[in-house]
Amino acid sequence: MTAASFVCHPTAGYTRSNNARAKDETDTTIESCRPAMQVESSQGRIQVKVAGHVPAWLPITNKEMNELLNLETDWDSYGAKPVSPDAAVAAIWFLGLVMQKESIMPFIVPMSSGNIQLEWHASGVDIEVEITPHGPNVLSIEEANGVSTTSSVHGNLGVMKQVISKIPRR
Amino acid sequence: MGDQEPIPAADVKIHDLVEDDEVWRRIPPQRFTFDSNRGIFRPSTDCFRDHPNGTPMSAFLASECKDPVLALAGNDGFALVAINVRIVRECNQTVVPAQKDDLAPGHVHVAGNKSDSVRKRFARECRWVVEPSDDAKEKVLNRARGQD
Numbered sequence A: 001m002t003a004a005s006f007v008c009h010p011t012a013g014y015t016r017s018n019n020a021r022a023k024d025e026t027d028t029t030i031e032s033c034r035p036a037m038q039v040e041s042s043q044g045r046i047q048v049k050v051a052g053h054v055p056a057w058l059p060i061t062n063k064e065m066n067e068l069l070n071l072e073t074d075w076d077s078y079g080a081k082p083v084s085p086d087a088a089v090a091a092i093w094f095l096g097l098v099m100q101k102e103s104i105m106p107f108i109v110p111m112s113s114g115n116i117q118l119e120w121h122a123s124g125v126d127i128e129v130e131i132t133p134h135g136p137n138v139l140s141i142e143e144a145n146g147v148s149t150t151s152s153v154h155g156n157l158g159v160m161k162q163v164i165s166k167i168p169r170r
Numbered sequence B: 001m002g003d004q005e006p007i008p009a010a011d012v013k014i015h016d017l018v019e020d021d022e023v024w025r026r027i028p029p030q031r032f033t034f035d036s037n038r039g040i041f042r043p044s045t046d047c048f049r050d051h052p053n054g055t056p057m058s059a060f061l062a063s064e065c066k067d068p069v070l071a072l073a074g075n076d077g078f079a080l081v082a083i084n085v086r087i088v089r090e091c092n093q094t095v096v097p098a099q100k101d102d103l104a105p106g107h108v109h110v111a112g113n114k115s116d117s118v119r120k121r122f123a124r125e126c127r128w129v130v131e132p133s134d135d136a137k138e139k140v141l142n143r144a145r146g147q148d
Helices: A012-017 A057-068 A085-098 A157-166 B085-090 B116-125 B134-145
Strands: A005-008 A036-042 A045-051 A107-110 A116-122 A125-132 A135-142 A148-152 B022-027 B032-035 B040-043 B057-061 B079-084 B094-099 B107-111 B127-130
Touching: A036 A085, A045 A057, A045 A085, A057 A085, A057 A107, A085 A116, A085 A125, A085 A135, A085 A157, A107 B032, A116 B032, A125 A157, A135 A157, A148 A157, B022 B085, B032 B134, B040 B116, B057 B094, B079 B085, B079 B116, B085 B094, B085 B116
Parallel strands: none
Antiparallel strands: A005 A036, A036 A045, A107 A116, A116 A125, A125 A135, A135 A148, B022 B057, B022 B079, B032 B040, B057 B107, B079 B127, B094 B107
16 A cells, blocks of 8 residues: 555444444544545645545645645755655545544644654643654654653554544543 | 755864853744643744754854844744753754855754654753744644634
């Protein structure tokens, strides 16, 4: 699978989310709120197709990603690379996996490498996830009690679940 | 204006740095956040990496550059932060001379391993010399409030 064309399909867990579901079973599974979403980059633009309910974070995120794709080489004045469309696709795909209904939107920060960093700084938690064209890479979580962890996310389902459980909520 | 090819200059002298000295770093408008945990606007940690070509992080020595306007020349909408030399040293970083003809006076490199913890400390303990625009701050605040 390449980042240029992620296709996510809803799971049984998502189907359950449309029905009355106990709150405590909604928050810790990757599948709980995953939209059926197709994300592609074409000619430097991100296009997202969603079957069914469009999550609130998606239109805003898509707009911001497309704005970031307009940044040219050296946009930071220190030699930064343009934002990779594949990294933007991967970031939307990642958010499709981890965002829940009450999740706070992340800050979407372009990186000098051309990757994208997603950041949450609220509710006593600081989360930063670096998204490369190949998907999420490095995760950093700092909690109010001083506990700090840095992990490799790529292909690590346990870490992904950790992200879901830590993302601040409204 | 860019720093794609900063030229290390062994013949450039840096006066004896004292811990009250500061280095200045430009912050693009896309790269700051509102940290609700600390109630502050601050740069993203990624603002404090070395150059993509491996050259150490560029900055200006405040005591030599003197004028923030010079440090921001040609970069409309950018903000400017200062990092205290004491913090730089505590993070095992070294301020070394650099030179490029079209840059303002006091161009230096901050050399050393920019680990996750170093970048976080720079991001949290720097101070704004020139703050982001009100429009940019409002946009970031709206995001922090969950409004858009």
